[in-house]
Amino acid sequence: MGQTASLQVDGKIYELPIVEGANGDRAIDISSLRRDADLITLDEGYCNTGSCRSAITYIDGEKGILCHRGIPIEELAEHSDFIETAFLIIYGHLPSESERDVFSELLTDNAALHTTMRRHYAAFPERAHPMAILSAMINALSAHDRPKIDPGDDATFEKYAANLMSKVRTIAAGSYKTSIGQPLIYPRSDLLYAENFLHMMFSVPYHEYELKPEMVKALDLFWLLHADHEQNCSTSTVRMVASGEANLYAACSAGVVALWGSRHGGANTGVIQMLQHMRREKISPEDFVRTVKDRSSSVRLMGFGHRVYRSVDPRARILKQAAEDLLAALDVVDPLLELAQELAEVALADDYFIERRLYPNVDFYSGIILRALGIPLNMFTVMFAIGRMPGWIANWREIHNNPKTRIYRPRQIYTGEVGRSWRPIEER
Numbered sequence: 347m348g349q350t351a352s353l354q355v356d357g358k359i360y361e362l363p364i365v366e367g368a369n370g371d372r373a374i375d376i377s378s379l380r381r382d383a384d385l386i387t388l389d390e391g392y393c394n395t396g397s398c399r400s401a402i403t404y405i406d407g408e409k410g411i412l413c414h415r416g417i418p419i420e421e422l423a424e425h426s427d428f429i430e431t432a433f434l435i436i437y438g439h440l441p442s443e444s445e446r447d448v449f450s451e452l453l454t455d456n457a458a459l460h461t462t463m464r465r466h467y468a469a470f471p472e473r474a475h476p477m478a479i480l481s482a483m484i485n486a487l488s489a490h491d492r493p494k495i496d497p498g499d500d501a502t503f504e505k506y507a508a509n510l511m512s513k514v515r516t517i518a519a520g521s522y523k524t525s526i527g528q529p530l531i532y533p534r535s536d537l538l539y540a541e542n543f544l545h546m547m548f549s550v551p552y553h554e555y556e557l558k559p560e561m562v563k564a565l566d567l568f569w570l571l572h573a574d575h576e577q578n579c580s581t582s583t584v585r586m587v588a589s590g591e592a593n594l595y596a597a598c599s600a601g602v603v604a605l606w607g608s609r610h611g612g613a614n615t616g617v618i619q620m621l622q623h624m625r626r627e628k629i630s631p632e633d634f635v636r637t638v639k640d641r642s643s644s645v646r647l648m649g650f651g652h653r654v655y656r657s658v659d660p661r662a663r664i665l666k667q668a669a670e671d672l673l674a675a676l677d678v679v680d681p682l683l684e685l686a687q688e689l690a691e692v693a694l695a696d697d698y699f700i701e702r703r704l705y706p707n708v709d710f711y712s713g714i715i716l717r718a719l720g721i722p723l724n725m726f727t728v729m730f731a732i733g734r735m736p737g738w739i740a741n742w743r744e745i746h747n748n749p750k751t752r753i754y755r756p757r758q759i760y761t762g763e764v765g766r767s768w769r770p771i772e773e774r
């Protein structure tokens with residue numbers, strides 16, 4: 347046995363193996379603890395639990411490092427694009443020219459929705475949240491396609507993975523069109539991934555949307571920066587569902603739902619709502635930070651803090667610059683960007699945030715970019731979901747192809763009533 351950690355309980359010592367990751371990160375393997383010592387570990391919120399071994403994404407939260415398949419996010423943001431990064435995340439290597447062409451072709455060929463799928467939109471109420479539509483439509487797609495992929499069957503996997511990645515964007519644009527009472531717009535085979543999305547969102551039958559290169563670039567970067575992020579809430583959900591052998595689409599649909607909440611993907615909407623509220627109510631950054639610090643208020647500074655990062659989220663740094671560049675290129679002044687910058691300055695100088703090591707995360711500046719692209723607020727988390735699809739797909743594949751995968755089944759410490767008996771209703 348290599349290095350071990352000793353645990354002493356009731357006078358008995360248990361030797362637990364120490365597992366080391368590729369970058370030297372270490373974990374105590376407690377998988378035999380229950381068998382040997384009749385003990386489980388308790389870690390509410392999984393703050394200190396490694397749930398799996400994964401070769402996809404690496405984060406060093408102390409140093410603010412994020413790498414996909416070993417490549418730093420800064421390099422990908424500068425040199426790559428969303429589709430190439432998606433391929434890297436899913437398949438583990440940068441695509442050759444022919445691999446890239448095949449992948450792009452599959453995405454293009456699978457962009458359009460079958461007519462039966464299009465009919466589903468009509469069943470949603472007008473006020474349905476686009477995240478509800480997205481998760482339901484991905485599940486409907488699984489009913490339609492019935493994706494059956496045997497472990498290791500790469501050709502079938504490639505087909506369904508590309509189909510899902512391509513259609514998620516068509517479904518999202520379709521949900522927006524339905525919500526505003528406009529007809530669905532067909533994808534065009536001559537447009538690239540981000541271009542096609544903007545076309546399906548904003549073209550109307552009597553007027554083709556004019557694509558602006560700087561907007562296409564910003565959207566592509568937004569998606570690239572959201573493509574994967576290790577074992578977050580939604581990705582862990584996808585792995586959990588995949589471990590029970592649910593199909594690829596069903597697992598990703600569960601990921602969409604997990605992403606929805608305001609502490610996760612919903613935070614990008616929360617940031618803009620917070621900034622709009624401050625402007626409307628004329629609340630200064632200093633006053634807002636005071637409210638956040640007030641224990642009785644339960645108000646959080648949205649877009650700040652992260653479970654893993656204890657320094658700046660590298661994605662936030664890139665998005666801040668991208669937001670500034672986009673607004674400058676479009677010659678647009680967004681008062682919310684100015685307010686966000688002031689708010690960040692005040693928070694970053696405040697002891698409360700310094701002591702807790704709370705910094706801007708990916709959601710702090712992303713909403714400014716989405717606003718500049720004309721994306722409505724209730725679609726922000728959907729935009730995140732489109733971007734996160736490669737990560738979910740890669741994580742599903744990792745679980746699915748691993749012959750050692752066991753169903754995810756955490757334990758608990760029971761704190762409820764004990765020793766009760768059933769009583770007839772008249773005696774209760």
Ligand SMILES: CC(C)(COP(=O)(O)OP(=O)(O)OC[C@H]1O[C@@H](n2cnc3c(N)ncnc32)[C@H](O)[C@@H]1OP(=O)(O)O)[C@@H](O)C(=O)NCCC(=O)NCCS
Pocket residue numbers: 608609610611613638645646647648649650651652653654702704707708709
């Ligand atoms: C991301 C987030 C959920 C991480 O949660 P977490 O790891 O469980 O962190 P905790 O809730 O344990 O926070 C640790 C401390 O910092 C405080 N804190 C964390 N994020 C905060 C925020 N955004 N605003 C104000 N206080 C915050 C907590 O109140 C807690 O304070 P305490 O120790 O005095 O009780 C949390 O930082 C958050 O809610 N951020 C805002 C939502 C957001 O931007 N989410 C997107 C993440 S990418």
